[in-house]
Amino acid sequence: MTSGMTSNMTPGVNKATGKPAIISMRNLRKSYGIGTPVETEVLHGIDVELAEGEFCALIGPSGSGKSTLLNLIGLLEPPTAGELSVAGQSTTGLNEQALTVLRGRHIGFVFQFHHLLPAFTALENVMMPAIIAHGVATAQDEAVAHDLLARVGLASHEYKKAGQLSGGQQQRVAIARALSLSPRLILADEPTGNLDTHTADDIFALLREFNRERGSACLIVTHDPRLAARCDRRIELVDGRLAASTSVAEPA
Amino acid sequence: MARPRLPFEFLVALRFLREGRMQTALILLGVTGGVAVIVFLSQLIAQLQSTIIDRVLGSQAHVVVRPLEEVNLRARTDAASTAVIEPRAQRLRSIDQWEAIVKLAEDQPGVVAVSPVVSGPAFALRGRASKSVALLGIEPDRYRRIVKMDTYMVRGKFQVEGTNAIIGTELAKDLGVTVGDKVFLRAAGGRDELLQVTGLFDIGNKDLNRRWVFTTMKLAQSLLDLPGGVSNIDITVTDIFEASQVAARLQAGSGMTVDSWMTTNSQLLAALRNQSVSNNLIRSFVIIIVALGISSVLVVSVVQKQKEIGILRAMGTSSNRIMGVFLLQGALVGFVGALSGVGLAWALLQIFSTIYRTGDGAPIFEPQLDTGIALSAAGIALAVGVLAALIPARRAAKMDPVQAIRA
Numbered sequence: 191m192t193s194g195m196t197s198n199m200t201p202g203v204n205k206a207t208g209k210p211a212i213i214s215m216r217n218l219r220k221s222y223g224i225g226t227p228v229e230t231e232v233l234h235g236i237d238v239e240l241a242e243g244e245f246c247a248l249i250g251p252s253g254s255g256k257s258t259l260l261n262l263i264g265l266l267e268p269p270t271a272g273e274l275s276v277a278g279q280s281t282t283g284l285n286e287q288a289l290t291v292l293r294g295r296h297i298g299f300v301f302q303f304h305h306l307l308p309a310f311t312a313l314e315n316v317m318m319p320a321i322i323a324h325g326v327a328t329a330q331d332e333a334v335a336h337d338l339l340a341r342v343g344l345a346s347h348e349y350k351k352a353g354q355l356s357g358g359q360q361q362r363v364a365i366a367r368a369l370s371l372s373p374r375l376i377l378a379d380e381p382t383g384n385l386d387t388h389t390a391d392d393i394f395a396l397l398r399e400f401n402r403e404r405g406s407a408c409l410i411v412t413h414d415p416r417l418a419a420r421c422d423r424r425i426e427l428v429d430g431r432l433a434a435s436t437s438v439a440e441p442a
Numbered sequence: 443m444a445r446p447r448l449p450f451e452f453l454v455a456l457r458f459l460r461e462g463r464m465q466t467a468l469i470l471l472g473v474t475g476g477v478a479v480i481v482f483l484s485q486l487i488a489q490l491q492s493t494i495i496d497r498v499l500g501s502q503a504h505v506v507v508r509p510l511e512e513v514n515l516r517a518r519t520d521a522a523s524t525a526v527i528e529p530r531a532q533r534l535r536s537i538d539q540w541e542a543i544v545k546l547a548e549d550q551p552g553v554v555a556v557s558p559v560v561s562g563p564a565f566a567l568r569g570r571a572s573k574s575v576a577l578l579g580i581e582p583d584r585y586r587r588i589v590k591m592d593t594y595m596v597r598g599k600f601q602v603e604g605t606n607a608i609i610g611t612e613l614a615k616d617l618g619v620t621v622g623d624k625v626f627l628r629a630a631g632g633r634d635e636l637l638q639v640t641g642l643f644d645i646g647n648k649d650l651n652r653r654w655v656f657t658t659m660k661l662a663q664s665l666l667d668l669p670g671g672v673s674n675i676d677i678t679v680t681d682i683f684e685a686s687q688v689a690a691r692l693q694a695g696s697g698m699t700v701d702s703w704m705t706t707n708s709q710l711l712a713a714l715r716n717q718s719v720s721n722n723l724i725r726s727f728v729i730i731i732v733a734l735g736i737s738s739v740l741v742v743s744v745v746q747k748q749k750e751i752g753i754l755r756a757m758g759t760s761s762n763r764i765m766g767v768f769l770l771q772g773a774l775v776g777f778v779g780a781l782s783g784v785g786l787a788w789a790l791l792q793i794f795s796t797i798y799r800t801g802d803g804a805p806i807f808e809p810q811l812d813t814g815i816a817l818s819a820a821g822i823a824l825a826v827g828v829l830a831a832l833i834p835a836r837r838a839a840k841m842d843p844v845q846a847i848r849a
């Protein structure tokens with residue numbers, strides 16, 4: 191509950207909705223090539239909060255900094271300045287080990303080019319986050335992976351190597367993999383970017399379904415206005431700045 | 443079962459290796475070859491060296507104590523021709539207080555056996571034949587621990603007592619005698635004795651087989667006119683390469699001249715050392731080449747696996763564990779290469795030992811593989827694998843996951 195007086199004391203709670211925030215950032219900045227003649231600031235102070243379970247699109251022209259923002263949120267690289275909290279925990283000053291733990295526990299990634307591990311089968315790819323977290327695959331991990339692959343419609347493709355699957359199938363595996371540890375946040379960078387419209391709709395629908403069912407918040411980078419329109423909220427980046435943020439009424 | 447049973451690092455390391463088929467096969471081949479060369483070479487050289495040392499020390503004491511004067515003379519004429527050193531011109535002398543020196547030697551650490559010997563020149567006569575021989579008066583139980591005479595006996599036993607004489611096969615042939623016959627022995631001073639041949643030995647050296655005649659100490663003392671004296675003390679030590687230290691200590695303690703086989707065979711020793719040095723040089727080069735091979739293949743693999751590394755990092759793998767995956771690849775390659783390398787070396791030994799034989803058909807070297815050599819080569823391969831993987835593994839760990847994913 192927020193009293194509204196000292197919002198700094200409750201960074202993990204969304205001021206507007208009162209729901210706890212899965213991500214909150216204050217004045218987040220990112221520069222590349224620091225200390226070199228080509229030093230450029232890509233993100234110029236971003237303030238965004240994403241509530242638990244929120245389904246949000248991140249839109250904007252090419253080069254506006256969407257992927258960069260996603261990578262910061264995903265703790266894959268550190269911001270140059272500003273505050274970032276993930277799952278209520280401030281990430282400032284955390285070492286690589288702590289960031290890795292936080293990332294592994296709370297965040298699932300879906301990339302544009304599906305990025306499966308080619309040396310592993312579909313099933314093993316889906317189990318991989320669990321193997322990383324648990325050290326070795328447990329029977330429970332295997333059951334979860336079976337389940338997830340069935341849910342994305344690939345029950346009969348479990349033992350195929352990643353390279354033997356079509357693009358759409360690979361992206362389904364990637365979604366199943368992102369969900370394998372039931373993360374509270376899924377970050378998807380153009381998950382439908384190189385798929386045809388029909389397949390893109392399917393993938394998008396899957397993300398939506400898992401969001402409704404499990405309450406995982408999703409932040410989806412997309413260039414497709416049709417898909418963006420189907421999200422609860424749209425965050426738009428233009429030249430590394432927040433342009434507009436449209437909230438849509440929460441589906442109760 | 444569909445679930446991989448291996449822990450994360452093993453699972454990923456093995457898959458990465460399996461995926462890079464050709465590269466993995468090549469480094470495995472390299473490690474196998476390297477280990478095989480090292481094991482084979484070390485085994486060969488160890489065997490040849492021990493054969494040579496056995497031959498040399500088979501009829502020679504490790505350390506010999508001699509009277510002071512004789513050696514002083516020898517020392518002074520060291521550079522001169524051997525003819526000068528020949529003991530013919532020299533009167534036989536006994537070691538002063540030899541019983542005390544025997545006791546002193548027995549108390550030295552590293553000394554296994556001590557045997558006083560009375561030796562000097564004599565003639566062996568039989569009918570018209572007269573042969574110049576070296577008379578050796580010994581106590582058999584002490585002496586057989588210096589030179590393993592029992593193993594050299596061709597006929598009869600090494601039983602030195604009464605008026606028994608044990609002679610070499612060549613001398614027996616020259617004199618036309620065998621076990622049971624009698625031989626007349628006359629020392630340089632003119633004393634003589636009729637001896638009964640009770641044993642023939644073949645010590646593997648024709649000259650010694652022609653010259654050595656063993657009798658009791660007492661008999662030799664009276665023949666050589668050395669009552670109660672001994673001309674030298676033979677000593678066996680535990681570690682033959684410690685012989686010179688034992689000799690030095692004994693010389694300091696006794697005041698006598700004490701020589702070790704290492705000084706009397708210094709050229710042989712130098713040759714053996716050179717051989718060991720060149721073997722070590724070859725080993726070092728092979729190790730360096732194998733290490734560079736593993737390292738370069740893994741560096742390439744890290745670059746190829748950039749994307750996978752990024753994905754694994756995004757899924758919650760710490761950079762330390764990524765490093766572990768690549769170190770493990772080095773260790774696995776080293777380990778498997780060591781196994782197959784030792785196997786190959788073993789096979790080579792089998793083949794070469796049947797191909798290369800001495801003139802009389804005996805193998806030049808034994809096909810056995812020394813477990814110590816095999817284990818140390820395997821250990822080195824494992825260590826080299828891990829060390830060679832260090833640089834690639836650190837590169838993999840330092841790789842920026844974002845760059846890897848964007849690419």
Ligand SMILES: Nc1ncnc2c1ncn2[C@@H]1O[C@H](COP(=O)(O)OP(=O)(O)OP(=O)(O)O)[C@@H](O)[C@H]1O
Nearest residue numbers: 222223230232250251252253254255256257258259
């Ligand atoms: N490592 C880097 N070094 C320097 N500049 C970088 C680096 N990574 C990204 N940039 C720059 O940051 C800006 C934003 O890049 P980003 O990839 O975030 O854009 P984007 O919004 O995802 O674009 P797109 O829609 O094309 O994927 C670009 O101008 C890019 O050139």
Ligand SMILES: [Mg+2]
Nearest residue numbers: 256257258379
């Ligand atoms: Mg992008």
